[in-house]
Amino acid sequence: xxxxxxxxxxxxxxxxxxxxxxxxxxxxxxxxxxxxxxxxxxxxxxxxxxxxxxxxxxxxxxxxxxxxxxxxxxxxxxxxxxxxxxxxxxxxxxxxxxxxxxxxxxxxxxxxxxxxxxxxxxx
Numbered sequence: 768x769x770x771x772x773x774x775x776x777x778x779x780x781x782x783x784x785x786x787x788x789x790x791x792x793x794x795x796x797x798x799x800x801x802x803x804x805x806x807x808x809x810x811x812x813x814x815x816x817x818x819x820x821x822x823x824x825x826x827x828x829x830x831x832x833x834x835x836x837x838x839x840x841x842x843x844x845x846x847x848x849x850x851x852x853x854x855x856x857x858x859x860x861x862x863x864x865x866x867x868x869x870x871x872x873x874x875x876x877x878x879x880x881x882x883x884x885x886x887x888x889x890x
């Protein structure tokens with residue numbers, strides 16, 4: 768077997784090993800305690816802010832959801848069971864917003880920093 772062929776085979780083995788190690792050792796997005804999927808849905812006379820919270824822990828988690836529309840603050844809480852998804856819905860009407868800035872911040876119970884925060888600018 769030539770040296771070049773041997774070097775090629777060894778390189779393939781190292782590359783395959785690096786790929787397998789990457790798949791098992793790097794955390795994926797689904798390994799997070801919670802994952803959020805936010806979206807704004809435009810309707811004829813309102814906007815709907817929808818945010819999905821997934822609890823992938825083995826315990827109940829209480830979340831605080833703070834929505835700020837311009838300078839108006841709305842606060843809600845939700846307890847999400849292990850392995851479940853909670854869909855938060857907030858309606859925003861044109862008369863509530865002058866600047867069009869909408870921010871959603873998600874806090875886990877006992878934490879002072881948001882674990883997720885999104886901002887939208889409504890047209």
